[in-house]
Amino acid sequence: NAGVTQTPKFQVLKTGQSMTLQCAQDMNHEYMSWYRQDPGMGLRLIHYSVGAGITDQGEVPNGYNVSRSTTEDFPLRLLSAAPSQTSVYFCASSREAAEPYGYTFGSGTRLTVV
């Protein structure tokens, strides 16, 4: 059981480049979400999805797009990378949004924008 798989683990982008961070889960979870983690700040929600075909914005959505065409996959797209998007990105999933047993997180993607 792989859980939540994120790729790549590390990425360096130049300002203005675009890229997609991949997230896949094999637990048949309906709820998936993307967070960013910055020093001195708590994890902040970027976008989330309560099921295939349904996505919504979180706290810090600007500069990011998501789609959910299957239950398993929830990619995060950076449209035009900026240095302010340098961060560690985590994908998380659960059976439902109000999951009492917490979210399962991936191991993260460390992104540097130069």
Add this chain to the structure above:
Amino acid sequence: EDQVTQSPEALRLQEGESSSLNCSYTVSGLRGLFWYRQDPGKGPEFLFTLYSAGEEKEKERLKATLTKKESFLHITAPKPEDSATYLCAGRGGATNKLIFGTGTLLAVQP
């Protein structure tokens, strides 16, 4: 404003030296207080969920408690393998989403 504040930012303990981590919250309509453990280079790992004041949960050397304003993570006789960052998060507020604190970095020395 809904907020979760953790203290201390960092804590260094000797092996066997018990202590507590604090999580203060001002989350309207709290619908769960969550504790996670995060190891370096890894994603957070779920530990506990607490729902009501007075509730307690235990797992090995860890015990989480909840009051109307705070949650505590008590660590009894810690071992070096307990070294990690411990994150607290409250679900509630206008969006009913998780609001994370900045974490406490715990280092347990042998």
